[in-house]
Amino acid sequence: MTIFAILYVTDKIMIGLSSVKGQEVEEKIPHVTLLTNSLYTKQHSSQLTRGACSRAGPLKDQYELLKAGEAIPDDKQIVSGSVSLGGGRDAPSVTCHLISLKQPIVYAGETFIQK
Numbered sequence: 001m002t003i004f005a006i007l008y009v010t011d012k013i014m015i016g017l018s019s020v021k022g023q024e025v026e027e028k029i030p031h032v033t034l035l036t037n038s039l040y041t042k043q044h045s046s047q048l049t050r051g052a053c054s055r056a057g058p059l060k061d062q063y064e065l066l067k068a069g070e071a072i073p074d075d076k077q078i079v080s081g082s083v084s085l086g087g088g089r090d091a092p093s094v095t096c097h098l099i100s101l102k103q104p105i106v107y108a109g110e111t112f113i114q115k
Contacts (some may be wrong), residue, residue: 003032003105005066007052008097015049016105016107019067029053044085051083052096058082059098072100
């Protein structure tokens with residue numbers, strides 16, 4: 001597993017965006033929850049990751065560049081956007097920061113799939 005970026009919501013949650021080769025994963029956007037406060041759960045981690053980095057997510061373009069191994073200019077190492085937590089127009093949103101890692105974290109572990 002290689003963590004190439006951090007998805008961060010101040011005082012709430014920190015998620016490592018990763019690439020996983022040769023392993024089966026549940027999520028379309030592989031990630032590992034690094035830290036949470038007492039109000040955030042694994043479900044929030046997945047919702048936030050999908051909301052920020054997929055389809056019309058505000059951080060999708062940066063995520064796609066990082067996933068492809070593209071170099072990110074220094075002035076774009078941290079990008080931010082508003083991400084909704086849940087469905088519907090009245091769902092709360094949070095400011096989410098995507099922090100590019102200049103040096104990825106490589107971990108020789110296996111993913112865990114809940115059954």
